[in-house]
Amino acid sequence: MNGEMKIFLEKASGFNQINNDQDGGWSADFRDRALNNIKSSGIPSSKTEKYRHMDMSAFLASSVSSKDQQQNAVVSTADYHFNFVGGYFREDLTKKENLPSGLEYSLLGGSEVQDILAQFVDSTDFFQQMSNSFMDGGLLIKVKKNHTLDSPITIGNHDPKTNEALSLPRILVVMEEGASAELIEHYRGFKGVSWTQSLTEIYIEKRACLYHTSKNTGCPTGTQLNSTKVKVLGAGEYHNLSLFLGGKKSRNNLDVELLGEHAHCELVGLFSNDDSGICQNFTHIHHRVGDTTSVQYYKGLLDQKSLGVFNGTIFVHPKAQKIDSNQLNKNLLLSNLAHVETKPTLEIHADDVKCSHGATIGRLQEDEIFYLQSRGITKKRAVQILSEAFAIDAIYKFKGTQDREATVLYVKEFLETLPALKG
């Protein structure tokens, strides 16, 4: 056993001891299974493509805090319905009075959702296995059958307020048949050598529809990972907007499985970074059955020495005919030292499908800048306008949200901090 694994196991066993579950051993078993998995498959090497640029040192250096330690932390919860502190769901901070009707929530782990959680388990997904080894105190949200929520559900995380910088919030969302809702998550990385790793699993039953925005604000010294795993049944729809802005290291893992006929997903993403920050996107869309459709549109905006990675794969499984899928990744480099690695991939095992993919990497064109200058706009401002437009265009591709104005503002505020676009 190597040194990294030893530390990992010590951390996990320490976690088991400090958390007193009240579910007759179910959570402990769940964690054990994930841990055994990690033991047998090992911590993946950063030499493999899937885990390139990954660095576990921040995780290994951090220490685990217990749920009890986070119970008394005082936080400002003005912005969100549901609040996580130090990775734990704080039920006492929930804004019950503002919740849209048709929604139920509870601590994650009751017997009725154990089967669903088990369905999501993927032994090849290291980050999910990690989250599962530290599973405790998550949030379950359920939107009741045929209910349409009239306003978005909002979720945020908060600084642990202790020296421990490890935070692993997790959520399970169940959209019952015919339900419709919008969900907005906002995760922030914490100061210091922090490790913030969220896992959101989403189960969309027949004819249900979810609009899901995931805002991720990085911190210059921390690592931030967000895994979203989605299952969509017949005629269900899943719309995702993933925003990864700034931070030393961030990683977006997004897996969607289209499991019933006429299931549809649209994944829109925007990642932007500066300094020597790294932002990686790994997306997988599985067309498991025929007559399913998907659209993917990701944009990267990189300044200084930052690196952006887009690695998107569309799998069309055998016998999944009549698939319509398209994928596009566009990147804009704002400095000579910024990098993008992009790899749009199709894996097609059926013959009657329509799939397209593509990627572009470029700089702002002199002609575009000159066009604005010729109208009295300074070069600096022209670069700001064109870069902002490049980014905001992605947000407009995410249709059907009630939160667009706030999202646009959130992105603009970040862009104004990029050295190439400042003042």
Place this chain on the structure above:
Amino acid sequence: MSLLEIKDLHATVDGNKILNGINLTVNRGEIHAIMGPNGSGKSTLAKVISGHPDYHVESGEVLYEINGKPSKILELEPSERAREGIFLGFQYPVEIPGVTNSTFLKEAFNSICKHQGAEELDAFDFNELIGQKCKGLNMDPSFIHRPVNEGFSGGEKKKNEILQMSILNPILSLLDETDSGLDIDALKIVAKGVNDLKSKYNATILVTHYQRLLDYIVPDFVHVLYQGKIIKTGGKELALELEKRGYDWVIGEKVQ
């Protein structure tokens, strides 16, 4: 004093010499048409005056009246020239997805107002101004809420250039083949834009291939550009003659 005075201007692009000693004087109130065969340097001239970074001036001078004084504008940034009232109507207008026409124009309009010491307009007043201008040019006002030139047809892009010109109200307009690829209705809109703007205070330089536009806009001077030099200057009748006889006879005259 002349509004624009170009003296022995030589310019290159990608190391190729395009302008070989242009001399041209434009006074307020005048409309000049610049014609000539392909590759003669017509578009280059318009781009050099407005400051495109790909074009390098080797020698010569461009003087433009600023605050009553002839000023060397080749030293100014393109945005500064625009703020002093120079407008370039593009042959190939650029698409800007994600920025609406109204946002773009308001930014441009207010940056020019600010520079000239005029009061900036708020969104409400500005939209009213755009509405009036669209109406004056027979253009659909929904135009202004679309992203700049994105998905526009060739004709719509050119009409958009004219709308921008009419809102920014320039002192010197340079229209670079704004008439190319236009049907007769669009051509009339372009002509109306230019004619509405015409006053004793401002001037227009039309770069064009065809005489057709000059049926609707009457130029005071027609210049023939060939190999980077103006080889003949005349009145509006010169354009008619060029339409009938082509450029060869002018070139032949010059050689003799």
